[in-house]
Amino acid sequence: MKRLLPRIRKFSLTRNAALFLVTAALLAASCVLTLQFRHRTDPPPASPGAGIRARSGPLEFERIGNPARTVARDQHGTVVATFTDGARTAVLTGPSRTFAEPRTTDAEVVTKSWVRLLPKAWARGAERSDWFKTWLRSRLGSRDPDILATAFDYVAGAPARTTAAGVTYSGAARYGPGTTSDSGPARPGKQRMGSDFYDYLGTPWTFPDGVTRRPEKDRRRSVDCSGYVRLVYGYRSGFLLDSRDSPAGSGLQRTADAIAHGPLGVPVIPLTDRTPDVIQGLQPGDLVFFRTREAPGGRIGHIGIYLGLDTADHPRFISSRKNANGPTMGDKGGTSRLDGEGYYAQGLRGARRL
Incomplete structure (x- = not known):
């Protein structure tokens, strides 16, 4: 019996070792399977650097792509701001509000998006800069006009509002002066083209290159489609304006075609000679471009500002147009939608984020 004890102990130890090895192998296999499962369920990055997150105070910043941009999330994971590389336009989440124009449409746009201009074009990592932290503190949650x-x-x-110097800088605008009479309101469809923001203001304007443009008296309180964009984005919001109608300009150019083909901002719907198949990449504030019957040679003849989805889930824009005799989000002179079979939906050719 004494001779058998060492053998029994040896056998027991050997069996325990075997059990340990088997258990370890099973655990290792389980870990491998778990890692493989997690890898398969993780979504692929949208672009190089996508999915990278960094914290700055109470916000978390995440990189995503198409186009390359940074989104800021609060402690609940809700997106509170979006910044696109190469663009000054930022979309911040704020109090809900409703945009409507009951005189011309039943559509309403209810949105929490507030569109503001950054002091400079966004670049990856800008959330760590002092200028951005100061800017964001003053803008996030602000109810100042965007x-x-x-x-x-x-x-x-x-309603009309004037500066201390007596210049009327806001209030109902028309598209342009009538061609048959300068007395009374202009008749839709009878306007001349060419009213810029300084025509609306009724004051001369000197551009950064030293060129001074003077308003035409009969164009006061008038803006065409690109003049309207220059009035909103440039004169009122501070985007640099160009005196030239050149795609090579450093500021916001004079015509829809020059802005569409220019270097400013980021294309979010590439400019083509046909209606785009997909428009989901738009965000409020983007400029949308249209081919129209009036523009020769396939040029871009109209420009508007994207507002977002209306309450019927249709993408809606606002622009200054002849048939409506001024700025409108309504359906007079063409439905202000980017989907469907309407004149502007079929004329859509591209979009750009300033």
Whole structure:
């Protein structure tokens, strides 16, 4: 019996070792399977650097792509701001508000998006800079007028406001002066093209290159489509304006075609000669470009500002147009939607984020 004890102990130890090895192997296999499962369920990054997160105070910043941009999330994971690389336009989440124009449409845009301009174009990592932290503290949650609110300062019925010097800088605008008479309101469809923001103001304007443009007296309180964009984004919001109608300009150019083909901002719907198949990449404040019957040679003849989805889930924009005799989000002179079979939906050719 004494001779058997060492053998029994040896056998027991050997069996325990075997059990340990088997258990370890099973645990290792389980870990491998778990890692493989997690890897398969993780979504692929949208672009190089996508999914990288960094904290700055109470906010968390995440990189995503198409186009490359940074989103800021609060402690609940809710997106509170979006910043696109190469663009000054930022979309912040704020109090809900409603944009409507009951004189011309039943559509309403109810949105929590507030569109504001950064002091400089966004670049990856800018959330760590002092200028951005100061800017964000002053803008996040602010109810000061943004790009969208400013755009509605010129629709029919908007009240007039003047500067201390007596210049009327907001209030209902028309598209342009009538061709048959300068007395009374202009008749839709009978306007000349070419009213810029300084025509609306009725004051001369000197551009950064030293060129001074003088308003035409009969164009006061008038803006065409690109003049309206320059009034909202440039004069009112501080985006640099160019005196030239050149795609090579450093500021916001004079015509829709020059802005569409220019270097400013980021294309979010590439410019083509046909209606785009997909428009989901738009965000409020983006500029949208249209081919129209009046523009020769396939040029871009019209420009507007994207507002977002209306309460019927249709993408809606606002622009200054002839048939409506001024800025409108309504359906007079063409439905202000980017989807469907309407004139502007079929004429859409691209979009750009300033």
